Amino acid sequence: MADVARMAGVNVSTVSRALSGSSLANEETRARIVEIAAALKYTVNAAGQSLRLGQSRTVGVVIPLDPVSQGHVSDPFFLALLGGIADALTERGYDMLVSRIHVDELEKAGQLVSKGRADGVILIGQWRHHEHLNQIAVGGTPLVVWGAQLPHQRYTTVGTDNALGGELATGHLLDLGARRVAFLGDTELPEFRQRHAGYLNAHAKRALLVDPSLTRPVALIPEMVQREVEAMLSGASTFDALFAASDVAAMTAISTLLKAGVRVPDDVMVVGYDDIGPAAYTHPSLSTIRQPMPEAGQSLVAALMLQIEGAQAAPVVLPTTLVIRDSTRRG
Amino acid sequence: MADVARMAGVNVSTVSRALSGSSLANEETRARIVEIAAALKYTVNAAGQSLRLGQSRTVGVVIPLDPVSQGHVSDPFFLALLGGIADALTERGYDMLVSRIHVDELEKAGQLVSKGRADGVILIGQWRHHEHLNQIAVGGTPLVVWGAQLPHQRYTTVGTDNALGGELATGHLLDLGARRVAFLGDTELPEFRQRHAGYLNAHAKRALLVDPSLTRPVALIPEMVQREVEAMLSGASTFDALFAASDVAAMTAISTLLKAGVRVPDDVMVVGYDDIGPAAYTHPSLSTIRQPMPEAGQSLVAALMLQIEGAQAAPVVLPTTLVIRDSTRRG
């Protein structure tokens, strides 16, 4: 910046003002300075700016690494969400610092802010870390979490209406005549628990009884899902439909069923969750509950910006819709 | 830091030394300072450090957004690569700044460094930007690109042996008796072009002629792949095997084939590329060319670190292997 100032024959403060588009600046000088800066390929140094301003215009996006459900982070759903967040941040002129943080050191998420690397944190995947997250938020760190709204939460959540999604999915299966709907998903995790609640609710509303043995709380990684479906097939209790709490799980389940000679949807109908891109292009194409990804990114970022500005941000529950495809469409 | 110094009754420089693990430090004082810092929840401010040190200990990971092949960025392959990079960076104490940059403003990749936001850039997806990339690298920006090694490149590439991969895939199909192998992938893109060269080579080595109409240069997004496969099925020329230049494309192709009543592998054998997680769990499971993702992340980061330290980094070509699964296993 000193160089630019010298070349332009002005003081650095003038350069600073010109480049930041300050109101107190002669249009003529400003144009000259901008030109010189471009010629010199000069760009404002972020560290100096950040140090002086006390903010980094960077948001930390944290993906907690859970040893149990680890596989899940390779889910295209996460990439879609990450993409949505990236777009929303770019619009606002913010950079995105992505870290995978092991759950045992989740406090590092807060450190991103205390170190000044980020002005706030978006955390993708609430898992079972409710208490940890509360601690971070209580520390004053702007924090928005993708997940389910929970009692006594001190952090802001953005998520979809999981109970509604679960109910839509299950209701759809029941209305098509299914009477033994299996549920696949770890009910320990808040989002999946809510989806399961919707599953129960759909039965209740139709005055149908639920066989508890059809609820299969399993980590939604391919290995586990395959094993679980195989176990279900060789087990005593039958099922005529399957609601998997993620599309990836649903796809794995379908493959496993087909491999065992079980027809989808003729013998077993399947509904997934997320509506990831490939869902429309599998065979059979997958009926699922859509979570609106671009809106999700926008909402997460908007909520975080509010917090960064010192305001409160209310939890956001985004709408979900049922997308009907071939996996629940009987000949 | 001043607070910590005051509480410890020492000078800030002592605190700095203690916290950075400098060799000139009394073990006793250091322990006391570390303790006080922890109690105060103090962490070294990154902006100050970065400003003073002239480096950010951050690496920019850039995903170019190509309007044509855009869909490709949702490929699980990218997430896997991103994960590998993240792990390698974390090991070295570096942060990862992720940006999606539109191809028209690829110069922003270089700005990440000139602004001091990052010490170097890893670019995922060479696409058709060879010249752009050369410009950035010539500017002195440490730059490593995931992609194919090309003539006259000024930047370092890390990638797999695409020609070998293409040859392995095609050779496998030919050796199983296929005589009309279709190729799916945009041969304008360096990596796919090399895979296609391998495809041609496999034929040549077996003294088999290639029907050029079987090469289908198409963007590997589901919509396009589906349309292309449908066109191939209704077209004049037949095919008894398919080599798709990505797993996602291969999966879409299989779905389209099955939907049309074509059996896989009995009527048409299919080989993909990448070996993404789900490849093993589809029905039929997918034969494919594995690209080693953890090694890829490590190599990319290692090459970039060399450049950051001012050294030259040689291009890296990682090995690829053929993984045989059910999509090429005939009853």
Next chain:
DNA sequence: TTGAAAGCGCTAACAC
């Protein structure tokens, strides 16, 4: 409208 100068938090050369 512009210039001068202080100070954001940190590290390292130098002095003790």
Next chain:
DNA sequence: GTGTTAGCGCTTTCAA
């Protein structure tokens, strides 16, 4: 082994 101090690049208050 520790203290003092300068200065990294920037913005902004105050003075002109």
